[in-house]
Amino acid sequence: MTASIPLNQPPATAEVEGFVSGRSNQRVTLGVDQPMRLDCGVELSGFTVAYGTYGTLNADKSNAVMVCHALTGDHFVSDYHPVSGKPGWWSMLVGPGRPIDTDRYFVICSNVIGGCMGSIGPAESNPATGRPYGLDFPVITIADMVRAQKLLIDHLGIEKLFCVVGGSMGGMQVLQWAVSYPESVFAALPIATAARHSAQNIAFHEVGRQAIMADPDWCNGDYLNQEKRPHRGLAVARMAAHITYLSEAALHRKFGRNLQNRQTVTYGFDADFQVESYLRHQGITFVDRFDANSYLYITRAMDYFDLAAEHGGVLANAFRHEGGPTPVRFCLTSFSSDWLFPTTESRAVVHALNAVAANVSFVEVATDKGHDAFLLEEPHFHQVVRGFMDGCAEHRGLTNRRAALV
Amino acid sequence: MTASIPLNQPPATAEVEGFVSGRSNQRVTLGVDQPMRLDCGVELSGFTVAYGTYGTLNADKSNAVMVCHALTGDHFVSDYHPVSGKPGWWSMLVGPGRPIDTDRYFVICSNVIGGCMGSIGPAESNPATGRPYGLDFPVITIADMVRAQKLLIDHLGIEKLFCVVGGSMGGMQVLQWAVSYPESVFAALPIATAARHSAQNIAFHEVGRQAIMADPDWCNGDYLNQEKRPHRGLAVARMAAHITYLSEAALHRKFGRNLQNRQTVTYGFDADFQVESYLRHQGITFVDRFDANSYLYITRAMDYFDLAAEHGGVLANAFRHEGGPTPVRFCLTSFSSDWLFPTTESRAVVHALNAVAANVSFVEVATDKGHDAFLLEEPHFHQVVRGFMDGCAEHRGLTNRRAALV
Numbered sequence: 053m054t055a056s057i058p059l060n061q062p063p064a065t066a067e068v069e070g071f072v073s074g075r076s077n078q079r080v081t082l083g084v085d086q087p088m089r090l091d092c093g094v095e096l097s098g099f100t101v102a103y104g105t106y107g108t109l110n111a112d113k114s115n116a117v118m119v120c121h122a123l124t125g126d127h128f129v130s131d132y133h134p135v136s137g138k139p140g141w142w143s144m145l146v147g148p149g150r151p152i153d154t155d156r157y158f159v160i161c162s163n164v165i166g167g168c169m170g171s172i173g174p175a176e177s178n179p180a181t182g183r184p185y186g187l188d189f190p191v192i193t194i195a196d197m198v199r200a201q202k203l204l205i206d207h208l209g210i211e212k213l214f215c216v217v218g219g220s221m222g223g224m225q226v227l228q229w230a231v232s233y234p235e236s237v238f239a240a241l242p243i244a245t246a247a248r249h250s251a252q253n254i255a256f257h258e259v260g261r262q263a264i265m266a267d268p269d270w271c272n273g274d275y276l277n278q279e280k281r282p283h284r285g286l287a288v289a290r291m292a293a294h295i296t297y298l299s300e301a302a303l304h305r306k307f308g309r310n311l312q313n314r315q316t317v318t319y320g321f322d323a324d325f326q327v328e329s330y331l332r333h334q335g336i337t338f339v340d341r342f343d344a345n346s347y348l349y350i351t352r353a354m355d356y357f358d359l360a361a362e363h364g365g366v367l368a369n370a371f372r373h374e375g376g377p378t379p380v381r382f383c384l385t386s387f388s389s390d391w392l393f394p395t396t397e398s399r400a401v402v403h404a405l406n407a408v409a410a411n412v413s414f415v416e417v418a419t420d421k422g423h424d425a426f427l428l429e430e431p432h433f434h435q436v437v438r439g440f441m442d443g444c445a446e447h448r449g450l451t452n453r454r455a456a457l458v
Numbered sequence: 459m460t461a462s463i464p465l466n467q468p469p470a471t472a473e474v475e476g477f478v479s480g481r482s483n484q485r486v487t488l489g490v491d492q493p494m495r496l497d498c499g500v501e502l503s504g505f506t507v508a509y510g511t512y513g514t515l516n517a518d519k520s521n522a523v524m525v526c527h528a529l530t531g532d533h534f535v536s537d538y539h540p541v542s543g544k545p546g547w548w549s550m551l552v553g554p555g556r557p558i559d560t561d562r563y564f565v566i567c568s569n570v571i572g573g574c575m576g577s578i579g580p581a582e583s584n585p586a587t588g589r590p591y592g593l594d595f596p597v598i599t600i601a602d603m604v605r606a607q608k609l610l611i612d613h614l615g616i617e618k619l620f621c622v623v624g625g626s627m628g629g630m631q632v633l634q635w636a637v638s639y640p641e642s643v644f645a646a647l648p649i650a651t652a653a654r655h656s657a658q659n660i661a662f663h664e665v666g667r668q669a670i671m672a673d674p675d676w677c678n679g680d681y682l683n684q685e686k687r688p689h690r691g692l693a694v695a696r697m698a699a700h701i702t703y704l705s706e707a708a709l710h711r712k713f714g715r716n717l718q719n720r721q722t723v724t725y726g727f728d729a730d731f732q733v734e735s736y737l738r739h740q741g742i743t744f745v746d747r748f749d750a751n752s753y754l755y756i757t758r759a760m761d762y763f764d765l766a767a768e769h770g771g772v773l774a775n776a777f778r779h780e781g782g783p784t785p786v787r788f789c790l791t792s793f794s795s796d797w798l799f800p801t802t803e804s805r806a807v808v809h810a811l812n813a814v815a816a817n818v819s820f821v822e823v824a825t826d827k828g829h830d831a832f833l834l835e836e837p838h839f840h841q842v843v844r845g846f847m848d849g850c851a852e853h854r855g856l857t858n859r860r861a862a863l864v
Binding site: 093187191251261265284287291303306307321324325335355 | 497499660714729762
C-alpha cells in the first residue's frame with residue numbers, strides 16, 4: 053500500500069528544531085533499544101512509524117500538538133495527500149492562522165500502528181518471513197497506538213505535549229493519552245468520541261469485517277501473498293460504515309430521493325438514486341487507498357477500547373492521578389446529530405472528569421452533519437478548538453505567532 | 459426455496475365460508491382471465507400467490523382482515539412456521555382472543571409477489587424457459603404487491619376488507635391499499651412505517667444489495683441455475699439490516715460489551731463480544747430461509763415507494779377521494795426508539811391525513827426496542843391495536859366472538 057507514497061525526507065534522525073511546514077511524510081524506526089510490549093503480549097522491536105510535522109518546534113519544546121487520526125485517516129493532516137492529491141483531512145483546522153495554528157504550534161501526526169500508510173501494520177513485511185504479515189500481525193489496541201506515539205515524541209525529544217487532539221478514533225487516542233501519560237499532556241481535545249465502543253458500534257464494525265472476510269479474495273488474510281485484493285468486500289464494509297458517519301438529515305439534505313441522471317426509475321438494480329451512486333463511489337475509491345487487513349485491525353482496536361474496564365469499571369478512576377484529579381485540561385466536543393458517537397458518550401466522559409474535579413469544558417455543537425462534522429466546515433466547532441487552544445496557550449505561557457522563536 | 463413447505467390444502471378454489479383456523483399455507487393462481495400489469499409495464503398472467511387464512515369469514519364477508527408482512531416476513535402469521543418450526547411472526551397479535559382476534563375476524567395474509575415462500579418471485583420457474591427467473595423476473599413495487607392482494611380478495615369474493623394492518627414494509631402496503639383501493643378498505647393500521655423510503659433507508663438497502671452482488675456465488679443473479687447460493691453475501695446483508703431493526707439502547711441492554719463465553723478478549727477476529735455472535739447467528743440462520751434475489755427485489759420495491767411522488771409531490775393528495783377525504787379510518791403507530799422508520803415519518807402521514815380532514819388517530823409507543831418493537835411483546839402497542847380494531851368493529855357493526863355466524 054505504501055510503495056506509491058514518496059517520502060519527502062529520509063527517516064528522521066536529525067534534530068527537530070527548525071522543521072518547516074510540509075514535512076508531512078517522514079519515517080522513524082522505534083523500539084530499537086527496547087521492544088514495545090503490546091497489550092496482547094507480543095513485543096515489537098525496530099518498527100517503522102510514518103508521521104508528518106507542520107510548523108516549528110520552539111526552543112523549550114513546549115508547543116508540540118499531537119493530532120490523532122481516525123479509522124481511515126493518516127498522517128497527511130494538512131498537506132496534499134500523495135495518493136488522492138486532495139488537501140489533507142484536517143487542512144481546514146491545521147495550518148498557518150487556522151485554529152490549530154502552525155505558525156504557533158509544532159503539529160505532529162503519525163499513522164497509527166496497524167495502519168497502511170507507512171507505519172507497521174498487516175500489509176508490511178514480516179521480518180520473520182520476508183512476506184507481508186497478514187493475520188500474523190498482532191492485534192493492537194488504542195493504548196498500543198498511543199504507546200507508539202509516545203515513543204515518537206520521546207524520539208523527538210519532547211517531554212510534554214502542549215495538546216493532544218483528534219476526532220472519533222482520534223478522540224479515543226486523546227483520552228488514552230491523558231490516561232496513560234497524564235504528565236506528558238497539558239491539554240486534551242477529544243472530539244466526537246467515547247470512552248468505550250458501544251454494542252451498536254461493535255455491531256457495525258463486525259458487519260464490515262464480515263463483509264471483508266466473506267470476499268474469497270481475502271484468502272484468509274493472505275491476499276497480498278496471493279496477489280489478490282478483497283476489493284468487493286472492503287467496498288461493502290466502507291459503504292456500511294459511511295452511512296454511520298452521516299446523519300439521516302444530512303443524507304436527506306444532500307440526496308433525498310433524487311434520481312441519478314434520469315427522470316424516472318429504471319426498474320432495475322442500477323444506481324437509480326443519487327445516494328446509491330454516492331455510496332458506491334465511497335466504496336470504490338476507498339479500496340484504492342486502504343488495506344483490508346488494516347481495516348480489520350483498526351476496527352478491532354476500537355471495539356476493544358473501554359477505558360472504564362481498565363479501571364475497575366469506574367470511568368472516573370481513569371482520571372485520578374496521585375490522589376487527585378488528572379492534571380490534564382480537557383475540552384470535550386460532540387455534534388448534536390452524531391448517532392455513531394452521540395453526545396451521551398461525551399457527557400459520560402465529562403461526568404467522570406467532574407467526579408474527580410478535573411478541569412473540563414464541554415460543547416455540543418448543533419449541526420445536522422452527523423459524525424463527519426469533525427472533518428467538515430463547521431464554524432462553531434472551529435471556534436471551540438481555537439478558543440480552547442488559545443486559552444491553554446496563554447495558560448501555558450506560549451506567545452503568539454512564532455514569537456517564541458524571536 | 460419452497461419445495462420443503464408442505465401445502466396444507468390444494469390451491470384454494472373452494473368457497474371460503476367455513477374456513478377453519480390454521481389454513482396457513484394455501485396457493486391460488488391469479489391473473490388467469492386477465493393479466494396483472496405491473497408498474498414496470500410487464501404483465502403477469504397465471505401467477506401463483508401463497509397465502510394463509512385464520513378464522514372464519516362471516517356470511518356477509520365483512521370481517522376480513524388483510525395482514526401485510528414485512529421485508530423478510532411471510533404468510534405464516536400465526537401458525538407454526540413450516541421451515542423454522544417456530545410460532546408465526548405475529549402469533550402474539552393474531553389468534554383467538556388476541557388483539558387481531560381470529561374468533562371474530564377472518565385474517566388473510568399472502569406472501570408478497572417477489573417473495574420466496576410460495577408466491578411468484580425470482581426463485582420461481584419462468585414459464586418461458588422452465589428455469590428459475592433470476593434477474594429476468596420483473597422489478598416489482600409495493601403497489602404491485604397490493605394489486606396481487608386485491609386479486610386475491612376478489613378471488614375470495616371479498617368486496618371490502620374490514621381492516622388492513624401491517625408494520626414496516628407491511629405498513630407501506632397498508633398505506634398503498636388505502637390509496638389504491640379506498641372503497642375496499644374500512645380501516646387501516648400502518649405501523650412503524652413511512653409514506654416514502656428515506657435516503658438513509660435506501661442507503662442501508664443498497665449496502666445489503668451490494669453485499670449480495672459482491673458474492674461470486676451470486677453469479678449475476680443466476681445462482682439457482684448454477685447450483686450455487688450467495689450465502690456469505692446474503693448473511694452480511696442481513697447483519698447490516700438487523701442492526702437497523704434494533705435501537706442502540708436495546709443493543710446495549712441485551713449485549714452491552716459482554717464477552718461471549720470468555721473472561722477476556724482473545725486479541726483476534728473471533729466473535730469476542732456477544733453482539734458479534736448474535737449478529738453472525740442472524741446472518742447464518744437467515745440464509746436458510748430466504749432467497750438472495752428476493753432480497754434484492756423486495757428491498758428495491760421499498761426503495762421505490764413514495765406515495766407523494768405519485769400525487770404531484772403532495773402526500774395529502776394521495777388521501778383525497780371524490781372531492782373529499784379518503785373514507786378509510788386510520789390509526790398510525792410509531793415506536794419512540796425506531797430510527798429506521800422514526801416517528802417523524804408517521805407524523806408526516808398523519809399531517810397529510812389531517813390536511814384532508816380524514817379520520818385518523820396516532821400513537822407513539824414509548825419503548826427502547828427500536829423498529830422491531832412491532833414484532834415483540836409490547837403491551838401498549840397491543841392495546842392500541844385491540845382498541846382500534848374493537849372501535850372500528852363496533853362502527854362497522856361487527857358483533858363479537860363469532861356472533862356474526864350465529
